[in-house]
Amino acid sequence: MGPSAASAGDDLLRWVSETGSGTWDRLRDACAYVGRKHAVHRRPWIQASELSALGHIDIDWSARRWSVAPPALNLVPGLGLCIVLTGSRPHYIDRRFDEATDDLDVFPFEVPQGPAPAARFAKCASVAAAQHVADALETDLIIDPARALVAALRAADEVPIQLVPQPEMDEAQRFNTETLQWQPARTFEPGLYRVDLHGRPLHRRLDESGSWLEIDLPSGQFLSLRGRKEPALRWRPASRDNTSSPYLEVRRELVLPELAERAATVSSGFLPQVVAGWRRYRNVPEAMAEVIADRLFQKLERV
């Protein structure tokens, strides 16, 4: 019988893996199907964003297209030789993964993540054993992927922008840098604005010179928060006995750029937890947290 323990995210991941690529419309319909089947009431873009954060798919929101990433094994510092499977995960990859890890030196297991896809790991006895699994699966063994992802992260002011017309005030909402909430715009002052253009939220930045710029949400939010007193990002070291990992926390109202989100997520193989208004990404080393904060023009608070 069917994989009854599969979550909505597992079903969706298997479908994107089989389908390979497509339009946002098709992915959205698949999200609607798994949401209904599993009685999970979540917006399609949230489900899709989770697959992206976990390194399974890449989404071009402006072109409204997506594609699954080829399967990859990731060797991540701090996971004790537990390699993480990302990218495409169709039935036959899962089966080959099981075959490739059917070895005394390797122990495969997966960890459910609620409605999101289960995280798939294999604990290896050595780096050589991890490479052996990758060879058997004919995939790359990616060493410390988070570090490379963060190295590729562009600064918030490096993201391409273009001039756009001023939006209509009664359609615009302004990002409040104190409360981190959106509220109706009453006057146009420099900052980040959200306008609803035919059912799709678009983000606009009004700069000090009075120019209106098209901008993505993460860059817009973090540029607006530049110089804010209250920290938006914070980092805590591991406990002395390592029963608690180092972690990066981001205010839950804020959206990290895709590469930062993916780097922080793949550091543990898990989606972040939400703890007291903060999104907590586990096993993020301090150096990585510093780079993320630096590229987003934020001060990293140590707690």
Next chain:
Amino acid sequence: MMPSPMLRNSDDPSPPPALSYEWWAGAIADFFFNPSHLGEEVLFAVDDGTLCEISGMEEPEAAISLAGAVASLVGTGWNIDAVMRRKSKWRLAGSDGPHPALPFLALTVLAAARMGDDAGFAPHNYYVPLRRLLDPRDTRTGAPPGFTELVEGLWADVAQWANDSLGGKRGRLCIRPVGHLTYVGLALQHALVRGADLRHVDAFFRRIGLLPGEDVAPAELRRSLAIWTVGKEQAWARRLHRVSTSEDLAEHCEAVLARAARRWDGRPRDARTGRPVGRIRVGIESVRRPAIALYAQWDERLPQSLTTADLEGGLPLHRWEGWYRPCPLPGADVGAALRSGLDFKAGDIRFEFRADDTYALAYDDDLGAWASVDSISYGERYHLLVERHCKDEVVSFLRDEAVEGWQVERRASSSLPAGWALLSGVRLDMRPRTAVPPALAPLIPVARGPRLRVIGGLPIGAVPGIYLRGGEPAVSLSALSDDDSLVIELVGSSWREQFVVDPTATEEFDLSILGLEPGRYRIVHGESSATIQIEDGIRERQGPGAGTVSHRGRDGVMVIGTTTSSSPIQAEPITVPAPSLGDASVVLGCSPQHHKVVQLPLWLEEPFGFLPTWRTIDAWVPFDAAWHLVPNRAGNYEALLLDDLAPEPDRCAAGTPWARWILRSTLAPGQPDAAERLWELYNRAASNSEAS
């Protein structure tokens, strides 16, 4: 292609040119028997509208012209032998060019098309219009002289020409016995539906949820057509209903529908000529100022540029992205189009707009406007243009099913054609659980239809009907049947399950709750059935197009998944024996800056739900490792040689953890002699640095 008399100046007040019998033979052959029908059955559906399309003339000129051409050959005395003689001459000359009986037979079909819509099929109802086509003053009711002797032979000869001489390359003509309707039936079967009626086949296929390429029994299509058209009052629906319910015409009707279904790619196509039909959409630029307009949509079946004489007296259309410019179409009466549809011809392509009760408008980036679409997707926002008499049922449905935020745009009423309302911001996130009102049924792929319908699910692969295991679709029960059982069979096996359903209450049956094993299943409700295949998967690694979307990072680095195009930035970790629970080991390099404490990641117990055991572990050291310091049972650290590297102490080594770890450790027993000498050097370096 025969030149069309439409090319004459439309302002020319003179009578249309008399078109010869030969001209009509060629034009009719080109229209009905063309390469797009390769191997398929031709529907020789001649009616006034089709003759206008063929000739470019207006009604009733086109029919008068054809009748005149036939009269020029057979005279008003019905000398059908003249057609036979022309046919024989044509045969002797090598059967080159169009069959000479085509105009005559076209006239016989036109006569059948002119029988009253509700008239019976009795021959006396047929011969009157046939005779009056050649001579309006002819009041006789019987068959013209020689007609019953010769007409079947002419049909058979045309069929032989199409099927054998041309090898079916321009389509096949099938001669079927039509019940008791000798002589007349051959014309009737082609005339019972107008060419224009077949335009509704596209909407019919969409309504029954037919997938392009799906194999459906022709009898089921016919029965579904009968149900779909029942109760519809329009003339086209009555004709389609009659042809789909007449036992005499069942075979012919099924052949026509099967052909249309095989060709159907989700987009409209002319059932007579096989040519694509362009789509016209209705749209608005803004909810606030909903100036309603029509737009001609381009798709890859259509040319880049066209000209239509039907709008603005000669309007050139040029492709721009997914549309034709000018956008919107000038000179179109939108109100009239909403009420009764619209079509126009541009070159060989006919564009059409179907009148409906409700239009779903989605934002189109190319157009910069909200334009009508064929169906609603979940999670996307639409505006609905709704005919007033349907508004209440639509509003009631949206209250139950739509995400909050939609509203009736009362301010927009003054800008809309009379009798229409605009509902803005409508979004459905999931398949509705309540019954979809008829006005929305064509737009939402869920409502019960005449045919058992497969909906939703996670389809995979290029072939329709294959679903991922765990992504099984639901089936919408057939409205044709009040059977209270739904049967599911595993094709090729004896496995068969029967489920009790309440056809009056149950709209859908969700197959995903059954946990079906992979295999091919036939689902049957009443006389309607659907076949699906369930697979664990079909791709070895990933589906087509994997990795085609990427992210551009700093310095042009491309990222796909967790892979970056940049060169590796870190050496591989080394594998070392794992410390005991609660302990730590240390990896040392040859320089005082090179030391790394290694601990078990005990934090993993929380997310994993268990704590793995480790005999070995990875140590991520950004230096060449020389020693591994491991605690022994007494809690003292012992040094194990990893690599024979000489120490490189410097002045800053004093008090470094590197120095302290060396000084608090001893060489582990059993190390080679070289290790003993090297450990001595490290001790000396650590001691000296300590001393300094």
